[in-house]
Amino acid sequence: MAAVSCVAKLGTIVVVLLSLVIMSSSSSNSDRRTYIVQMKHNEKPDSYLTHHDWYSASLASSTTGGDSDSILYSYSAAYNGFSASLDPDQVESLRQSDSVLGVYQDTLYHLHTTRTPQFLGIIDGQLGLQRQQQLNAASHDVIIGVLDTGVWPESRSFDDSDMPPVPTRWKGECEQGEDFKASACNKKLIGARKFAKGFRLAAGVISKEKESPRDQDGHGTHTSTTAAGRQVANASLFGFAAGTARGMAVHARVATYKVCWKTGCFGSDILAGMDRAIADGVDVLSMSLGGGSAPYYRDTIAIGAFKAMEKGVFVSCSAGNSGPAKASLANTAPWIMTVGAGTLDRDFPAYAILGNGRRLTGVSLYSGKGMGDQPLPLVYFYSSSSNNNNSNLCLPGSLQPEAVRGKVVYCDRGVNPRVEKGQVVKDAGGIGMILGNTPENGEELVADSHMLPTVAVGRKIGDEIREYLRTQGSNAKAVIQFGGTVLGVKPSPVVAAFSSRGPNMVAPQILKPDVIGPGVNILAGWSEGIGPTGLDSDTRKTQFNIMSGTSMSCPHISGLAALLKAAHPTWSPSAIKSALMTTAYTLDNNNSPLRDAAGGQLSTPWAHGAGHVDPHKALSPGLVYDITTEEYIAFVCSVGYELKQVQAIVNRANVTCTKRLGDPGRLNYPSFSVLFGKSRVVRYTRQLTNVGAAGSVYVVSAEAPPGVQISVKPKQLVFKNVGDKMRYTVTFVSEKGGSGDAFGSITWKNAGNEVRSPVAFGWERRI
Template sequence: MPPPPAKWKGTCEFNKTQCNNKLIGARFIASPYQNSGYKLPMGPYDDDGHGTHTASTAAGMFVENASINSLANGTASGIAPYAHLAIYKVCSTFGCTIANVLAGMDQAVEDGVDVLSLSLSGPAASFYRDGIAIGAMAAIEKGIFVSCAGGNRGPNPQSASNGAPWILTVGASTMDRQLRSTVKLGSDVQLFGESADQAYDSIPTELPLIYPGPTAGICDNGSLAGIDVTRKVVVCDYGEVESITKGEIVKAAGGAGIIIANGMDEGATIFANSHVLPASHISYTDGEQVKLYINSSDIHSPNTTFIFNYTLLSTKPAPVLAAFSSRGPNKADVNILKPDIIGPGVNILAAWTTQVGSSSVSNNAYFNMISGTSMSTPHLSGVSALLKSLHPDWSPAMIKSAMMTTADIMDNNCSLITDETTKHADFFGVGSGHVNPAKADNPGLVYDIKPNDYLSYLCGLNYTDDQVSTVARRSVNCSAMGSTSPVNLNYPSIMVFLTDGNGYSIELNRTVTNVGPPNSTYTVQIDAPIDVTVNVRPNELIFSKVNESETFTVSVSSTNSSSGKYRQGYLTWVLSGCGDIMVRSPLMVAIDIQL
């Protein structure tokens, strides 16, 4: 690793020998709880593993023989393995105060970082009440890219956090790797689940199978009292308590194995945990099949067998939107489609601390497999670091646009990406699609936004001067600044509302900048939403040089025949003579919907 860049002003707030040319900064942002009488780990040490996991995902170096319980074995690396890392610990045992988060962001900006990765989220709020949005504004004004977790409150609608348009809001998806633990029912039916601990070669071929019922099936403390589970496989419903804890409770009651069955909300999203006994986490549909098998009058002695398939690659379908990934519409501003993009966030293997509390691996393990938008966010942060290195003249908005307009909308079955229900995911779940780093390096055209454009947009939201000034942290006068209608913010995705008030018709403008071939022509391709008419003027954009910009107008109209519905489609600019460059924007149309 080369030494830190000359601009770097950060430091290590612990033994300096623990920093090097990879870890060039580590700071602990003092917590107001530190004098509460509780003993807290002081200094920027990771006391639960979350920070280590996310940091290594973004920029960890190459490590051979990375695995969890000898599964998923291979060479690990972060997305940007040759990037420097600076760590800002803003959370404690008691959580993350917004004051500490904002202080940490400000310190990172002052120290000279290039990318801010925040695997943090909270309830959505107006931007002038959102500390992360305020801190991110200061960052992008300095040319610093900001990537934030969209949250883990899916599949509930309007659950997405970090909805400011100057932030890349990241959702989570699965990948094409499974630690498969197959559940065999009786003599023929096989159901595919996952488990991260498959070292149980000595288990009997068949084990009796029992479901304690919807109450006892939660498998929490005391719920199995009076139920004979001795040497049986117990079906436990997902939720209420950690899945690993359910296994510990089943084992303590004498059980020989556990099947974790998803509820309807979790659907097809399953996790590979390190269980204390033979286990498999299965989908909602498969869980219902298991319960039906157990309760069948034709089956007098239901039994099951675990078949451990270890690590499987190139599994299908992938990616799939994770059930927990928070969804739009964007509560902070419904005019901005969120989340922006999705990336790998389910069963992510990454570095872990040696000093941890309760976790799904034993102490002194160096890797762990966990899930969340906290895991997908550093994937996108790493991609942004690579793009910033390759294109140092690109603004944060240009980098964001490059990732969004080149994102994949198809899975490895050549079908539109699905969600936890196995149906096609909507834009409120996947945003622009799944990140494709290679394509993002050559996006052709980008939608740029200057910092002051965001302030004009805030004025267009009818924020007061004081409210806009709170976000900008300087005096802003909207009359002097001018205002931009939210629909006209030069965003890479488009969200419009058609109502009787606007005659079910609206016009908006977008400007694209050429970062591709100097002499190029792009032709518009419209995949109009159902019951919606979309026109683009002009329908062809001609560029003679790099960094040249062109503006186009989009007209969207409909009747009220789709009243109360969301309709979605795409607006794509295609480079003539080169089908490899397609600049795609999702177009979401809300017809007679009030939020």
């Protein structure tokens, strides 16, 4: 099973960027590791026909023992340079070369691992017949590239019936593999490639994995069908969430790039996938993977995404599953759409009925034979200083069969995957499991397709059950029952506890995440090469699976971006991002402010960004905050990096940083992150572009927290024509003695549109 961190599959796993010692498979070169070398692209001598020839010659002449065989990939579309297997002397020699911008050790990233079309309001008919027909036709020309674990091409979600020919601009291919035919692609799934050189060099061999684009993990099929899967009737996971499954951009094309393998996703392979996807001609890049808070010049995804943005490709990435911890975000670059996760209005109730008659509600996707109505003994192994075997967590090997055989076991959530805990209980002879949240998970309920009768409960109910166990001792009993699928759950959406949070520690003046989308208990296509739990012992086969994680919310936004690209083909990636952000909503279906599943309290922009996406409003946002490539470069020049580091990020060796923003917060971003330091006054200017109607007049309103004053000039913007640009200046003033975090908003309104920007305020250190 791949090391994915989707919450439904592996529990709440901290998503980290690991600096690895990547060993060569050659025993005679045990000190060699994989490095990514960034070159000064424009300095290639005319004597070399291609950049690859130049890279090979540079490696051979600048190092001892370096030759073209050492090169894994040559990059051109997403990056200027190559990756290679190098020893320490070669690395140092390359770093001294005038033609080299930087040499960086390869890094390992991990994956951040339907009702949603109805929940989002994008099923046929909800957008209006004429508008829907226009959007469907235009979507045929939009291509979504998904970097993930590959694809299961036989999925019904890739049916190409009635689709027109593939756009002639497409340069991709369907790559032949051991278990993957070139004919597996069609007019819907138009491309499939694999990238494994970095992983193969690190692992020596790809254990039990065939080198092909085929998805033996399930994650890649789930994300790609979420973004753009065709309509499939009678879809479900063993009867759960039954109905018609479909992705966000039903008529868009899909191209998959397999960059993730069993131990994760190596930066060299990710960069190769991005490089190829951009050259192939994708319009949207969907990447449900990431690392930690590395500086942008050391972040492979950030650098590749900059080049993609420059070429007009929209990049959507997951925020990570390290919540509810503060400052836990991945993929924080402002040219990336950073996506957090929220819940749906659909649930899968299950019940723990205790021996005292209490009927407590949780969730489950268990579909096998039930326990019946007869309560069985309930046991729990309390953790203590004298008992450090972690039996309370139900880790492998921690349960004694004589203590759990024929009983229901209460397990605490955390450390190992939730489905693995159930397997541990089953292997020890247990009949059922109650899985209880800890304070880190709060009241968040994530359903799993367990291998034995299981109910997952929130923290409060978990505390009640633990107290019942303490008082009843060996007399404690329980029975587990199941309630199927329930719709119309309130409140929803709720921010998922696992969704990573701000503030943005790489560039604190940029508020992240940008938005949240559906990411809890999502039904989508699945690989039939693996069971729904991903456990080796799970031999069940299903065409659809229900999963949770920011991995699931990311492709929702990728698909919506494809719809906006179809509706507005001339819009830049930043304009599309602005439309999705400024039209997002912050009230749930109870018409109350969004709440946080971690503790039930009100959510903040550190958790939900601008809010939950609203596709209807995003299609006609009225105004957008647009950002050019040169403005992004000015931003990077203002963050505090050395010139060589700036050149590495923007892939230009001739950048001089003559234009700076002064304060990175002056970037024309659709949200604000205001830091009060030595000065109690912060002033920013923004520019809005009219993409609505001629003769539009907007009036501003500001919501300020206690201790902060907000003033905006002018208070009215008049746009005579479509395409007109108008500036405004906002001044934030803090009272003396301000501290902590606070939040507000700035909204431009007219009769048809509200263009809202969240504002986060911080004083001194914010974590």
